[in-house]
Amino acid sequence: MTTNFVIETGAGAPQERAPRLQDKSDAELQALVSEVTALLEERAVRRKRDAIEQIQRLAKEQGLNVKIDKPKRRRGRPPKAKPVNG
Numbered sequence: 001m002t003t004n005f006v007i008e009t010g011a012g013a014p015q016e017r018a019p020r021l022q023d024k025s026d027a028e029l030q031a032l033v034s035e036v037t038a039l040l041e042e043r044a045v046r047r048k049r050d051a052i053e054q055i056q057r058l059a060k061e062q063g064l065n066v067k068i069d070k071p072k073r074r075r076g077r078p079p080k081a082k083p084v085n086g
Helices: 026-061
Strands: none
Touching: none
16 A cells, blocks of 8 residues: 655645545544554564663673573453544
8 A cells, every 4th residue: 555645845824634534434544543553563673672772782791791681471361452533
């Protein structure tokens, strides 16, 4: 799915973005939400990885060895999902 947005540089209010979200179908909006969610998750993983690498690099510069383990899985029932329309 390709989405085009108009981004206007310069003074003044930007013109209306095309295509308008109000004009999209429910299926198109859901696809957009899924795409954005995946992108945000990818960025979060990248930020965590970069932070761990930076911590390890800084520690090594000080002669320390740092090991960062992934958190263990929680036991029990997973939490209930939050409602989307709420």
